Amino acid sequence: MSAMDLPRVVAHRIDDGWKLVMEGLEPAYVPRLSEAARRGRALMEAARVPGADRGVQVSVDLGEELNRHVKASTQATVDAHRAQLKAAAYLRRTADALKAQGLTGRDIAHVLGVSPQRVSQLLAARDSSG
Known part of the structure; x- marks a missing residue:
């Protein structure tokens, strides 16, 4: 199973933490991004979301401009390598x-x-x- 086949959690930065958006579920909040996968998976497993027992795919949405900068800087690192x-x-x-x-x-x-x-x-x- 690839990461693309896993249920998706989208993390959005808010105030002092992260809002986790999962299809069909109410948003959840975590103080640190490192907790997003564990929390999203637990919520999805509790809601019996198919595939959640195998893990979740976490993506970060920082808004169009910052997303573009993150993508460009990551690509620059790959290109440099x-x-x-x-x-x-x-x-x-x-x-x-x-x-x-x-x-x-x-x-x-x-x-x-x-x-x-x-x-x-x-x-x-x-x-x-x-």
Whole structure:
């Protein structure tokens, strides 16, 4: 069962806590967002909502503007991670090419602006990946 198949709890920020909205049930209130899943699930199980015994899906609604900022910042983090992986792969290929030209590990480190230990890691990654 995927999270999309679970009953949904939508948490809205209000005053000093969170209002939990669940289809077919009265709203509930919790002081901390970390309590939303437990409380929403307990209420849904008590109301015999199908699937609640397996869990609930909690989503946060902070309003259009903040939701957009959250989504954009989360995507920026994912994009940065992907760029980091791509840069590391490129650095490994470059270290390999420099090694193939006969440069020493220390020379490669100097050329790439990394430590000799990092060069050892880069070259070892090549050796272990085949």
